[in-house]
Amino acid sequence: MFDVSVTDLGDSLYMIDAGMHDEPERLACYLFDTPNRVLIECGPSNVMPNLTAALASIGVEEIAAMVVTHIHLDHAGGAGHFAARFPEAEIGVHTAGARHLVDPARLWDSAERIYTPAGMLALWGPMDPVPEDRLRVLDEGSIIDLGGGRSLDVMYTPGHAKHHIVFSEERSGGMFVGDSVGIAFPHGHMVQPVTPPPDFDQPLVVGQLRRMAARQPGFVGFAHYGITEDAPRVFDEAEARIDEWVAFVESLGDDPDAADQLRSWVLGQYRSEGISEDDIDQYDRNTFWPMQATGIQRWLSLRDTA
Numbered sequence: 001m002f003d004v005s006v007t008d009l010g011d012s013l014y015m016i017d018a019g020m021h022d023e024p025e026r027l028a029c030y031l032f033d034t035p036n037r038v039l040i041e042c043g044p045s046n047v048m049p050n051l052t053a054a055l056a057s058i059g060v061e062e063i064a065a066m067v068v069t070h071i072h073l074d075h076a077g078g079a080g081h082f083a084a085r086f087p088e089a090e091i092g093v094h095t096a097g098a099r100h101l102v103d104p105a106r107l108w109d110s111a112e113r114i115y116t117p118a119g120m121l122a123l124w125g126p127m128d129p130v131p132e133d134r135l136r137v138l139d140e141g142s143i144i145d146l147g148g149g150r151s152l153d154v155m156y157t158p159g160h161a162k163h164h165i166v167f168s169e170e171r172s173g174g175m176f177v178g179d180s181v182g183i184a185f186p187h188g189h190m191v192q193p194v195t196p197p198p199d200f201d202q203p204l205v206v207g208q209l210r211r212m213a214a215r216q217p218g219f220v221g222f223a224h225y226g227i228t229e230d231a232p233r234v235f236d237e238a239e240a241r242i243d244e245w246v247a248f249v250e251s252l253g254d255d256p257d258a259a260d261q262l263r264s265w266v267l268g269q270y271r272s273e274g275i276s277e278d279d280i281d282q283y284d285r286n287t288f289w290p291m292q293a294t295g296i297q298r299w300l301s302l303r304d305t306a
């Protein structure tokens, strides 16, 4: 079993390495160990043993609410399992994602088209429904009470997914951004876009990046993976890279090898920026290139037919 690790970030905030795919630094969950304990992200169902072990290691047996940034399986696939394991917990999700947690069949089918049926159970484990009466539907401006005078503030940030939200908390200064900014391996060293179909939308993503930046968070908490305190650089870099990626994919036209072309171009860029081969390998192994290319191509074709 994965050796669980929990990092104390201060201010009663913990970062939990969920050990996704039995590897470190694939998925971070964030726990506010406050009077009303709130966990951000539960991950796929196959990390539940890691997650419960991590929570037990800091003496946490009960959770008031588990909230997901969005319903992609690497963030919310285990929501039904989590609801069963923590029967007092509310399950918080954006209004556009709620019905998919209650009835995951459609979400599962659409993910199967990306990951193939064979890959699904191996990658994520099964997805159980969340009972409807356990759901807490969230949207721009929702407030999640942490107790002790603290709260999580919800922003609606579509662009990566149309059901994406991010959470901010004043005392810690944290903004927990899910996949709306990108991925950053290791430790916020560099931000890479995440552009999956069917929802990726360049101007929406960029607009939300600017809105998040305007809040001037003290640090950004990535789901993949960890925290970085240089928030302005993170938002600027995310925007610049998304623009570059979209321009590159657009320049390929209908090239059927767009995924391979994007991969070699991006990795070549990283090399020319002097990023180490180990780091480049980390990004490469954590990127599903066909998904990235298809998401951008889909958005370009929607834009051009609009």
Ligand SMILES: [Zn+2]
Residues within 6 Å of the ligand: 072, 074, 075, 178, 179, 223, 224
């Ligand atoms: Zn993700």
